Each structure stands twice: as structure tokens, then as C-alpha cells.
Amino acid sequence: MISQNIIATVVAAAVGLLVGGLIGHLGTKTVSSSDTEKISIMEKLVADKWESEEHLNHKIIDMVNTDNLRNNLMELAKFPHLAGTERDHQLAHLIHNRFMKAGFDTADLVSYDVLLSRPNRTNPNLITLEDEQGQVIFTSAYQEKSLQKDDSDPEFIHAFNAYTPAGDVRTEAGRGVVYVNYARVEDFDKLEELNVNVSGCIVIARYGKIFRGNKLVHAQERGAKGMILFSDPNDVALEGVEAQDVYPNSWWLPGSGMQRGTTYMGDGDPLTPGWPSTAQAYRLKIEDADLPKIPCQPIGYDDARVILEKIGGTPAPGDDWKGGLTGVAYNLGPELQDRYSNYTLRLNTHNVLQVHRSYNVIGIIKGEVEPDRYVIVGNHRDAWGYGASDPSSGTAQMLETARVLGQLISSTGWRPRRTLVFCSWGAEEYGLIGSTEWVEEHVDKLKERAVMYLNTDTCASGPIIHVPGSPLLWDPVTAVMKMVPGVRDGATVYDEWKAYQISQNVTTLKMKTLGSGSDYAPFSFYCGIPCVDMWFRRDKNKNDISIYPSYHTGYETFYMVDKNVDPGFRIHQGCGRIASLLLKYFADSLIIPYSLQHLPEAMKDALDTFKKSGTRDKIIRIYEKYTLLEESLTNFTDAAATFERELEEKRTKNLDPVTIRAINDQMMKLERVFILPAGLPGRPDIRHAVFAPSQFDNYATSGFPGISDLLHNIEELNETERLKKEEEIKRHISDLTIMVQRAVSLLKDFHMI
Numbered sequence: 001m002i003s004q005n006i007i008a009t010v011v012a013a014a015v016g017l018l019v020g021g022l023i024g025h026l027g028t029k030t031v032s033s034s035d036t037e038k039i040s041i042m043e044k045l046v047a048d049k050w051e052s053e054e055h056l057n058h059k060i061i062d063m064v065n066t067d068n069l070r071n072n073l074m075e076l077a078k079f080p081h082l083a084g085t086e087r088d089h090q091l092a093h094l095i096h097n098r099f100m101k102a103g104f105d106t107a108d109l110v111s112y113d114v115l116l117s118r119p120n121r122t123n124p125n126l127i128t129l130e131d132e133q134g135q136v137i138f139t140s141a142y143q144e145k146s147l148q149k150d151d152s153d154p155e156f157i158h159a160f161n162a163y164t165p166a167g168d169v170r171t172e173a174g175r176g177v178v179y180v181n182y183a184r185v186e187d188f189d190k191l192e193e194l195n196v197n198v199s200g201c202i203v204i205a206r207y208g209k210i211f212r213g214n215k216l217v218h219a220q221e222r223g224a225k226g227m228i229l230f231s232d233p234n235d236v237a238l239e240g241v242e243a244q245d246v247y248p249n250s251w252w253l254p255g256s257g258m259q260r261g262t263t264y265m266g267d268g269d270p271l272t273p274g275w276p277s278t279a280q281a282y283r284l285k286i287e288d289a290d291l292p293k294i295p296c297q298p299i300g301y302d303d304a305r306v307i308l309e310k311i312g313g314t315p316a317p318g319d320d321w322k323g324g325l326t327g328v329a330y331n332l333g334p335e336l337q338d339r340y341s342n343y344t345l346r347l348n349t350h351n352v353l354q355v356h357r358s359y360n361v362i363g364i365i366k367g368e369v370e371p372d373r374y375v376i377v378g379n380h381r382d383a384w385g386y387g388a389s390d391p392s393s394g395t396a397q398m399l400e401t402a403r404v405l406g407q408l409i410s411s412t413g414w415r416p417r418r419t420l421v422f423c424s425w426g427a428e429e430y431g432l433i434g435s436t437e438w439v440e441e442h443v444d445k446l447k448e449r450a451v452m453y454l455n456t457d458t459c460a461s462g463p464i465i466h467v468p469g470s471p472l473l474w475d476p477v478t479a480v481m482k483m484v485p486g487v488r489d490g491a492t493v494y495d496e497w498k499a500y501q502i503s504q505n506v507t508t509l510k511m512k513t514l515g516s517g518s519d520y521a522p523f524s525f526y527c528g529i530p531c532v533d534m535w536f537r538r539d540k541n542k543n544d545i546s547i548y549p550s551y552h553t554g555y556e557t558f559y560m561v562d563k564n565v566d567p568g569f570r571i572h573q574g575c576g577r578i579a580s581l582l583l584k585y586f587a588d589s590l591i592i593p594y595s596l597q598h599l600p601e602a603m604k605d606a607l608d609t610f611k612k613s614g615t616r617d618k619i620i621r622i623y624e625k626y627t628l629l630e631e632s633l634t635n636f637t638d639a640a641a642t643f644e645r646e647l648e649e650k651r652t653k654n655l656d657p658v659t660i661r662a663i664n665d666q667m668m669k670l671e672r673v674f675i676l677p678a679g680l681p682g683r684p685d686i687r688h689a690v691f692a693p694s695q696f697d698n699y700a701t702s703g704f705p706g707i708s709d710l711l712h713n714i715e716e717l718n719e720t721e722r723l724k725k726e727e728e729i730k731r732h733i734s735d736l737t738i739m740v741q742r743a744v745s746l747l748k749d750f751h752m753i
């Protein structure tokens, strides 16, 4: 960290030189007003406002206000605001007005016409059990029960899984239903081992562990004709299912809570993969879009019980297949129990695909020295319902951050060195659509100019801060967490984070890299822009659950957050303080505060994982030149260390504005070196060769995903296919080695090619 003294010296020296030069040049003449102007320009160019205006940081911490945050959330989560609806559009205007009121230079509504999916309002999706006379014995619910006034809006969207087709499928009498646990690959493998064939069946799976889109793909690949997804009490109601144990009396999910959500496996508008959905853009035919083929419907655990308790056939193979419904055996099927041998199960859905207009709101505070360098913050606006945690807690924060930085401008005359960009994305829940379309429209500018992207979806869903991101951002994020007062009992958020890591038996304190699942994806995985995703989430020491219980249900209300998640709004406040300071840190620092050495370090960690798992031996047998990738990474580690050491040294001397800019660009472009123009093998929209989720579980993170993807199931291929795969692996590893060598080269002295 560079001290304030050094900066003061740099400025004084720079100004001194300039003045000295001018005086020398002008002889005895007095300094003219034009010279004074030159001096003031020079002062601006070399000022480090993050260091020299430290008092503003304290001011920011004081300004982030819990009452404002609570009021913001109350307004944002008052009504359901599904993507492309009237309320979603109203909120876009509200956010636009707030940006303008905060004193932003510009704020614009940017629209895209995109393919969305909705259930039929007058013809709800139903799951029924019928007896031999065709008498309906049971009909599933398509709406949550209203449990208090906050959750009783008649406009609330009925339960459905977006982009699954309309369909009407039924089983034979007495058979054809299979319980598939979490519908992971290993679950289907187990079923095969037990000779339970899901082909032609309706499968029923619990939510959790992996992305629901992957569950549906797995079921579809194995020939299932329909899928039912349910939330199991073991994942959403760990303290009991009675009224006193669940919402509104706790954060746990009641029996009628249903998790909505997309099943689309790509990102962006399904009709314009890889290009923006602007008015003039070419669009695929709907039947050519890569959408799910079998019907799928979510239900709550009250309804799941009615179906599950009737399944007979093969018993559950172990406790890890049993959920928390008391009295239910979690049999696998495919037969129903004898006394239900004349029952058929029917899944009848009426989802509709339709093009809707979706808005992004883009607000700008223009940078005064480097307006063409962008420090970006974003969160989506659309929700499956009230969306009090996801995304409105993040938006409540973003509005407060906008107000605070705006007030800093009006009350102190501050202006960031670089441009700040605030983004409220539309249609994220359907597949990161608003952010992806915008990035696709502006990809060249963003690749050239974006310094970092901060994503703040779901600020408050639990008490524990989680900030996965690019290794280049780990140190600056840590530095900011150390400045911000704790949201519970810790002195700072950093102290709380550290204590939690230790309680989780984490031995080396490190941040994590990004998985999939929110709007940072196009910035990071498509453009290579350093990204960080900030949220406060569940305490795994208390409950090791996949996601907070009310996620995407009718009970994710303001009431829930106000009473059960963040009473007092200190979590929101922590979120707002970190966001404001992190943005200012990146916008105002003279030298962009990337932590360079963590990039090769994290890459080395990924290779170490290959070593530990035996994957390295497998790779070496295919391609012995893998060792060159390891060697190049050692070179990269050395190059990054040298660069940082020399930078420290340079910073003690006078740096002219051109050199400052050139150093910053060198660092800013570093992660972008790892973008493969044609994408990862078989995945044109995922281009980050180092940090991106693997193809076989959209939620998981792994380093070098191309390697893991290519190795996936390679043993099961026949000779011809395997040899083809091996050639691909060789080429991919060669590509990776070349990219690392390019990174080493980028860090050399400017004149060295």
C-alpha cells in the first residue's frame, strides 16, 4: 500500500518539475494564468484521490443509512415484479428517477425484445392422480397459501419452470413414476445400477445440490417424459413443518412454498445466442432455440408427500436418498404401491413462449480524468415474485450507494477519476438476459475499457458474507472489508469473515473464484473482466443447505427479510458500505489496486487440484507436454512477482501520467489474455479458459474447465471417439500454455515485444 506521504511527494515533485521547467523556460516572467491551468491539470492527472481523500471514506461509511435501505426494500418488494411485466417496467422508471435525483450525469432505459416464458394465467399447470374411473383423487396447488398480508397479491405468477414446454403426459395405471433424489448424474447412475429404468416415466426430484436446468437435462437424456421438482423439508424446513416452525414465524419454508426458476441452459435471449436482441437483429425460429423438450413443474412438500407416499417398487438405497417427510419411505418406483395399482399420474402444463420487452437502466457518473475507464456495478431488477432477497436486497443497496456517491458529489465537490456505471438488469431470472444482451451489444468497448464489475444480487439472504471473484480483486475486496464495521458482533466485516472461515476449518484464508448464476457471467466468462459477486448468505455451521429456504417462492417477502433475515438492516448496510467503498477504491486509485500475484496463484491451485485427484497422471498419459503448462505457470508466477516488486519501486518515484495509464492498462488487460476467441470446447459463449463453471454442473466452480469437460466420461468412449477427444485435449492444453506465455509477455517492460 502506497502511503499518503509518497503521493504528496509525487505530486509536489511533479508540480515542482513543471513549474521549474516553466520558470526556466520563461526566464523571469511571472507564472501566467495559462501556466496555472497547466499545473492544475497536471495535479489532477497524478493525484491519488483514494489516498489523499481518506476522510471521504469515513463519510461514506457514516452516510449509508439503514432507514433508507429499509424504505428502498419496502418499495421494491411491495408487489411482484416478474420480468417484462408492468410493475417491472415501473421499477425501471423508479430506478431511473433515483439515479437522476442522485445527480448522475446520465441515466437511460435500454430495451431489448426477448423470448420469455410464462404459465397460462387462466389455465394453470396441474399434476393430478386419477383412479381407474378417471376420477381425480388429487390435484396439485399452483399458488402458495397466503399466510399474511404481504404474500397475498393476486398478480403473483403461478408455479412453473420457465422455458419448459406445454405438455400433457401420464403414466400407465400403477406404474411409471420414479423418485430420482437430486437428479444428479450419480443419482441416475445409481438407479441404473438398481435396474430402475426411468425411460418413459415421470420422474420426481428434490431441489438442491445442482442447478435445476441440469436436473432436467439429465432426466431428458435418460428418456423421462416429464419431471416434477419439489422442495424437501430436509432442505427447506429443518426445524419442523408445523405452522410455528415456518414462515411467517421463521425463515423456513411452509409446505405450499414452490421454487420457481428457469431451466434454460444458455445465457441471454434464446433467440439471439451470441448477438444482441436489438430491433434489427436476426432471430432464430423458436423451434430452433435450444430449449428443454419435456414438461416440468415445481410443487411444495405438502403436495410432494401425496405423490411420494404412493410410490412402491425398489426401496431407497440409503439414507442419502431419504428426505424429511415423516412417514414417507422415499421408494424409487417405478411401481406404485399395490393399493394404488389403478392410479395414474398426470402432468399437464400450459406454459407459453412469448417475446416481451425488457429494460436495463444504465446510470453514469462521468470520471473527470479517465472517463473512458469504467468501474461497473450491477444487479438485476426482475424477480419471480416479491423478490425481497433476490434481487431487491441488492437493488435496495444499489439505490443507497447511488444516493451516497451522488451526495458526495453535491456536498464535497468530489468526482471520481474514472467513470462509474450503475446497471439495473432486466430478465436475469430467465437466463441473465438483460446483462448478456447489453454485454453483447457493447462487447468491444467493455473489453477495452472496463476496470472491474461488481455484482450485488441478493445482498441479504443470511448473515455470512460471501465474495467470490477474480483473484485480481481478492486483496482490494479484503482491504475494503477491513474498513467496514461488522454487521453482527465483529469489529469489521473482515473479522466476521475470518472468524467464519476458521469455524469452517479453512486453513488458508482465501477468497473463492466465481461459479455461475448471476449477471457477472457475461462480464467474466465472455469478456475476461475482473468481477466480484457480493452477498450475505446462510450460515453453514448452522444448516448446510443449498440455498435460503424461501428462494424463488411466494414467501420471499419484505416481511420475511424485515423480520427473519435482516432485522435492523445492518446486513444491507454492510453491503452498501462495501459496494460504495469498493467502487470508489477502483474509481479513484491512481494505480488500479489489482492483486496481481493471486492470478497465477489461483491457477496453480487449480493445477494442484488435478494433481491431488489423479487427473494430472491421466493428462500426462495423453499429452506429456502438459508439463510445459506447469512450467509456463511458474514463469507467470515469477513475472507477476517481478512486476509487482518493480511497481512498488516505481511508485516511490515521479510517475508521469502516460506511464501511469500504461501500467494500469497492462494490469487491466491481464485477465483478458485468457479469453479464447472461439470459446471453450463446445461452448462458444463461455470463453474464459481459466475460471468458469464446468459444463456438467452449472453451479460448480473449477479451474481450467476445458480440461475437466474434455476428460468427462472419456473412458466410456470407443477407440475412434477417444482418440479424437485426446487430440482436442492436446490442442486445448497447448492453447492454455500459449495464453500463459502471452500473459508473461504482457507484463514485460513496455518496449519489449
Ligand SMILES: *[C@@H]1O[C@H](CO)[C@@H](O)[C@H](O)[C@H]1NC(C)=O
Binding pocket: 120, 121, 122, 123, 352
Ligand atoms: C390460455 O388458456 C386458455 C384456455 O385454455 C386459452 O383459451 C388461451 O388461448 C390460453 N392463452 C395462451 C396465451 O395460450
Ligand SMILES: *[C@@H]1O[C@H](CO)[C@@H](O)[C@H](O)[C@H]1NC(C)=O
Binding pocket: 197, 198, 199, 200
Ligand atoms: C429402458 O426402457 C427403454 C424403453 O422401454 C428401453 O428402450 C431401454 O433399453 C431400457 N434401458 C435399460 C438399461 O434397460
Ligand SMILES: *[C@@H]1O[C@H](CO)[C@@H](O)[C@H](O)[C@H]1NC(C)=O
Binding pocket: 132, 338, 339, 340, 341, 342
Ligand atoms: C383395478 O381395476 C380393476 C378393473 O376395474 C379391478 O378389477 C381391480 O380390483 C382394481 N384394483 C384396485 C386395487 O382397485
Ligand SMILES: *[C@@H]1O[C@H](CO)[C@@H](O)[C@H](O)[C@H]1NC(C)=O
Binding pocket: 628, 629, 631, 632, 635, 741
Ligand atoms: C519459462 O521461462 C524460461 C526463461 O525465460 C524460458 O526459457 C522457458 O521457455 C519458459 N517456459 C515456458 C513453457 O514458457
Ligand SMILES: *[C@@H]1O[C@H](CO)[C@@H](O)[C@H](O)[C@H]1NC(C)=O
Binding pocket: 718, 720, 721
Ligand atoms: C464410436 O461411437 C460413435 C458415437 O457414438 C459412433 O458414431 C461410431 O460409429 C463408433 N465407432 C465404432 C468404431 O464403434
Ligand SMILES: [Zn+2]
Binding pocket: 380, 390, 391, 428, 457, 458, 518
Ligand atoms: Zn438474483
